[in-house]
Amino acid sequence: MATSRPARRNNTDPESTRREILQAALEVLAQDGPESLSVAEVARRAGVNRGTAYQHFPTREDLAHATASWVSDRIYQEFYGDFEQLSETNEVYPADLALARLSDFAMNNPELSRAWLFDVMSTQGTVTDKFWKRYVEELGEFARSGYGREDIDVEVFAFITLASALLWPIWVGAHAKSTKARDKMQQRFVDEMMRLVLFGSLVPERHANLVKRFSKGGK
Amino acid sequence: MATSRPARRNNTDPESTRREILQAALEVLAQDGPESLSVAEVARRAGVNRGTAYQHFPTREDLAHATASWVSDRIYQEFYGDFEQLSETNEVYPADLALARLSDFAMNNPELSRAWLFDVMSTQGTVTDKFWKRYVEELGEFARSGYGREDIDVEVFAFITLASALLWPIWVGAHAKSTKARDKMQQRFVDEMMRLVLFGSLVPERHANLVKRFSKGGK
DNA sequence: GCTATAGTCAACAATGCTGTCTATTACCTC
DNA sequence: GAGGTAATAGACAGCATTGTTGACTATAGC
Numbered sequence: 001m002a003t004s005r006p007a008r009r010n011n012t013d014p015e016s017t018r019r020e021i022l023q024a025a026l027e028v029l030a031q032d033g034p035e036s037l038s039v040a041e042v043a044r045r046a047g048v049n050r051g052t053a054y055q056h057f058p059t060r061e062d063l064a065h066a067t068a069s070w071v072s073d074r075i076y077q078e079f080y081g082d083f084e085q086l087s088e089t090n091e092v093y094p095a096d097l098a099l100a101r102l103s104d105f106a107m108n109n110p111e112l113s114r115a116w117l118f119d120v121m122s123t124q125g126t127v128t129d130k131f132w133k134r135y136v137e138e139l140g141e142f143a144r145s146g147y148g149r150e151d152i153d154v155e156v157f158a159f160i161t162l163a164s165a166l167l168w169p170i171w172v173g174a175h176a177k178s179t180k181a182r183d184k185m186q187q188r189f190v191d192e193m194m195r196l197v198l199f200g201s202l203v204p205e206r207h208a209n210l211v212k213r214f215s216k217g218g219k
Numbered sequence: 220m221a222t223s224r225p226a227r228r229n230n231t232d233p234e235s236t237r238r239e240i241l242q243a244a245l246e247v248l249a250q251d252g253p254e255s256l257s258v259a260e261v262a263r264r265a266g267v268n269r270g271t272a273y274q275h276f277p278t279r280e281d282l283a284h285a286t287a288s289w290v291s292d293r294i295y296q297e298f299y300g301d302f303e304q305l306s307e308t309n310e311v312y313p314a315d316l317a318l319a320r321l322s323d324f325a326m327n328n329p330e331l332s333r334a335w336l337f338d339v340m341s342t343q344g345t346v347t348d349k350f351w352k353r354y355v356e357e358l359g360e361f362a363r364s365g366y367g368r369e370d371i372d373v374e375v376f377a378f379i380t381l382a383s384a385l386l387w388p389i390w391v392g393a394h395a396k397s398t399k400a401r402d403k404m405q406q407r408f409v410d411e412m413m414r415l416v417l418f419g420s421l422v423p424e425r426h427a428n429l430v431k432r433f434s435k436g437g438k
Numbered sequence: 439g440c441t442a443t444a445g446t447c448a449a450c451a452a453t454g455c456t457g458t459c460t461a462t463t464a465c466c467t468c
Numbered sequence: 469g470a471g472g473t474a475a476t477a478g479a480c481a482g483c484a485t486t487g488t489t490g491a492c493t494a495t496a497g498c
Contacts, residue, residue: 033252192375
């Protein structure tokens with residue numbers, strides 16, 4: 001009964017198929033958020049049979065979790081992977097380079113940024129994010145190194161910088177179309193952030209009471 | 220042919236029905252994002268017949284847009300509505316109060332915050348957001364008033380503060396369960412943000428080159 | 439009091455997605 | 469060449485969602 005059409009195999013390497021599915025899932029995730037991630041759409045976009053997707057990820061939830069975890073790994077790799085060896089020689093990564101690197105990453109990986117932000121916004125809350133932990137850790141070392149102020153609340157500061165750096169390119173992407181305009185917007189972000197961490201935004205002389213209240217952690 | 224059950228009218232005021240639908244839509248939107256906003260789910264949550272929802276909003280897209288616009292209005296009202304008169308007498312709203320107010324708003328309106336953030340993250344990009352415009356405007360006045368530094372890039376700074384202030388409670392909500400813990404986290408955010416805008420995060424003496432580069436806008 | 443109409447509701451058809459299953463083809467290794 | 473693995477095609481029931489339509493009801497205007 002050879003009624004059914006030939007079932008050609010496009011790919012013989014299961015690992016690459018898996019990656020393609022995850023990549024497609026990332027795209028969908030970045031576009032619509034985790035709640036509207038559909039196996040059918042992912043399979044379609046990956047150019048893969050729906051059954052194949054179900055072979056790799058038995059259920060929609062499994063695919064969602066696998067994708068989230070894959071995103072976390074990829075961000076970590078992209079960000080820290082290729083200079084693991086550097087951090088052994090160099091004690092502290094210079095502030096301006098670190099910021100430029102972060103901003104650059106966000107600008108060049110809007111999908112990963114979006115996916116990460118969606119994850120943050122998901123009510124579950126991923127505490128076990130490798131990237132986040134490492135980022136906070138390095139910021140802590142920086143604060144203790146003498147280059148950064150010691151009274152920083154590291155977690156909060158890490159959150160502020162990360163959240164705004166990753167969200168900025170998305171905001172920009174929606175408002176500025178051309179590559180040139182986007183580059184300019186990235187520069188503006190880095191400059192303003194540098195300005196902020198160097199000088200703050202208030203004129204101290206006009207805020208004597210606040211200066212007093214927030215100096216040396218006195219309440 | 221009275222086979223069909225009586226179609227009782229629970230509500231005679233269309234405006235209130237509309238509001239209830241929008242409120243339910245906001246809840247769904249805040250939970251799952253705009254892409255997975257379904258009329259059926261909204262109607263169910265609003266305790267209203269699906270057909271009624273379609274009467275008020277002919278299509279899913281219409282409901283989504285109406286909700287987004289309603290969110291924008293509500294944020295504006297909640298934030299600026301009840302002290303419109305104050306701003307006429309008072310020239311500049313003090314920095315610490317403004318920040319506390321923003322943080323407070325975000326902590327007490329996580330749904331509106333989430334909805335706003337989802338809107339920011341939507342690829343469309345809402346340039347016409349009343350709240351955003353007003354916020355940037357006031358920050359600009361502050362920068363020019365002498366209380367704030369003049370070299371601030373107002374739009375970028377506004378984005379950084381808004382994005383992190385609105386996203387923070389969501390992040391916190393996922394990590395801290397009790398009300399007490401959340402209050403503490405809010406305080407941490409306000410303190411760190413104040414510390415940041417007052418003093419920055421770098422030790423200037425250790426970054427002489429950066430200080431030079433970013434002073435007076437010299438490149 | 440009667441009727442027109444706006445507001446609401448229940449039911450319907452069409453579509454899409456999920457999860458599962460079977461039959462089939464291609465490739466790789468032994 | 470045999471046997472296992474990876475992938476495809478197709479079909480199925482169950483369910484949710486989208487729009488549409490026709491029927492019902494409360495209220496306002498006459």
